[in-house]
Amino acid sequence: MNLTYNFLVSQKNGSKLHFNGYKVVNSDVVFNPLNLWKATTTLYCTITEVDEQDQSIPSKVRGKGVIHIRPTAFLQECTTMEATGSSLYAKVTSTANFLGYFTAKAAGAFLTPFIPQMWPSLPFHSYQNPTPWSKEFTVEANDRVKTKLYMWEPQGNRGQTDDAPILLFIPGAAVDHQIFALPTIEHNAVNYFREEGYRVYSMVHRVGKTVVAQQNWTTYDARRDIHAALKEIRKRHSIIDKLDGSGPNKTTYVVAHCAGSIALASGLLDGTIPRQWLSGVTASQVFMNPKFAKVNNIKARLPISMANIYNLIQGKWFDCTSTPRDGYLQQAINQVLRFYPVGHRNEICNSVVCHRSSLVFGLLWSHKGLNEATHSQLENFVGGTSMTSLNHLMYQGTHEYVTDSQNENLVTPQNIARLKGLPIFFFSGTQNEVYAPDNTDTSFTTLTEANGGICYERQVFKDRGHLDAWMSPSAHKDVYPRVLHHIRKVExxxxEVLKKAIGQS
Structure with missing residues (x-):
């Protein structure tokens, strides 16, 4: 929240200047009087010339700086303040309105957990960057579960050519293709890679933001949807395996995030997804060694599972959205979550969806990585989870390896050998509160020791959380280019050159 000041300043010679100033009052001030004082007494200002209509001319700046108001100056300001108005009543009203507005805004920031909560609103369509898909497909897995697959045609020099390279984006649990085609930021991932000439696909698997997710599936089950999506892509682009057994005539690069990456790892390890179908992989935040971050680890290791308690009392489905019309239990959860541990003070907010998603998955983003348009409409981008899926994720996150639906370890030497030769780029964010950043290092090290280190790369992005690696307005400056760099190396x-140089097959 910014407190802004805009007014005209009269000079001694009669000319006027425009004064623009703002104070940044954010969640750093919650329950912190010192930070509140600093925020409300620090003014970032710009003074510009004005035109004949007394409107600011941004290109003609007279001065720019930061004003820090000391306590003595603040007292002097209060004692010398004069209100405008034609009568005493008008002057008192003017003063009361100014002080009331200022006090209300400052108090609201200081007491954020107690202010009215931000509830899901009606569907919003006036997006900054709507990214409609070019085609929509329904794909059927080998167990007859149907899910969605979306495709965007390439842009740039390659236009709609049939030979454009193919990318498949796989989202995580309780989210869908929108995390990659986010309409609330100027540069989303789908458009970024389309402009680089790629034909982009994104799927919504059975534990994503879909009604199918309510049917008690796990990330291990979702590997079937990935297989079905890849099979559909191969069919539509006439991709066939070569007669000499060296692989298909064309392959797909896969970018998998969170539970989607776990599902991909599971399918590759158990052989459901043929390694030869893929040219390379970006594993976003996690792969085959999920390790919960601190708060998630504490929750998952409680003697009595919260998921089991919820399942017994309320049912098998937890929705990350909620309304004031929900039942007493859901309302009680919403009120308790006002004070849910979210890490640093600047992660405190009043969004019901943000609170509820943090309860089941952990804090899904670093708040400074989201813009207001995204954070205020989270109900459009986040769904829910079944207790079966949540329990499966909790087991994997505390045991630090991916499992099948019966919790049998899939990270075995025989299964790891299936991944040999597949280039994988692992990345984590330093502020990831869902999975500890070093989980990708475990996968990187395990695969390097087993299969040689030529095909594996890893990077940790500073100040990135979990989902804001894809949903941040600035992700096109660091995350997207690094993924593109890996894709180009694979292309x-x-x-292959490096493997031949050292004698690896």
Whole structure:
């Protein structure tokens, strides 16, 4: 929240200047009087010339700086303040309105957990960057579960050519393709890679933001949906395996996030997803060694599972959205979550969806990585989870390896050998509160020791949380280019050249 000041300043010679100033009052001030004082007495200002209509001319700046108001100056300001108005009543009203507005805004920031909560609103369509898909497909897995697959045609020089390289984006649990095609930021991932000439696909698997997720599936089950999506892509682009057994005539690069990455790892490890179908992989935040971050680890290791208690009392489905019309239990949860541990003070907010998603998954983003348009409409981008799926995620996150639906370990030497030769780029965010950042290092090290280190890369992005690696307005400056760099290396056969140079097959 910013407190802004805009007014005209009269100079001694009669000319006027425009004064623009703002104070940044954010969640750093929650229950912190010192930070509140600093925020409300620090004014970032710009003074510009004005035109004949007394409107500011942004290009003609007279001065720019930061004003820090000391206590003595503040007292002097209060004692010398004069209100405008034609009568005493008008002057008192003017003063009361100003002080009341200022006090209300400051108090609201200081007491954020107690202010009215931000509830899901009606569907919003006036997005900054709507990214409609070019085609929509329904794909059927081998167990007859149907899910959605979306495709966007390439842009840039390649236009709609049939030979455009193919990317498949796989979202995590309780989210869908919108985390990659986010309409509330100027540069989303789908458009970024389309402009680079790629034909982009994104699927919504059975534990994503879909009604199918209410049917008690796990991330291990979702591997079937990934297989079905890849099979559909191969069919539509006439991708066939070569007669000499060296692989298909064309492959797909896969970018998998969170539970989608776990599902991909599960399918590759158990052989459901043929390694030869993929040219390379970006594993976003986690892969085959999920390890919960601190708060998630504490919750998952409680003697009595919260998921089991919820399942017994309320049912098998937890929705991350809620309304004031929900039942007493849901309202009680919403009120308790006002004070849910979210880490640093600047992660405190009053969004019901943000609170509820943090309870089941952990804090899904670093708040400074989301813009207001995204944070105020989270109900459009986050769904819910079944207790079966949540329990499965909790088991994997505390045991630090991916499992099948019966919790049998899939990370075995025989299964790891199936991944040999597949280039994988692992990345984590330093502020990830869902999975500890070092979980990708475990996968990187395990695969390197088993299969050699030529095909594996890893990076940790500073100040990135979990989902804001894809949903941040600034992700196109660091995350997207790094993923593109890995894709280009795969396309240019850099890994094949290196393997031949050291004698690896």
């Amino acid at each position: 240019n056969n850099r890994y």
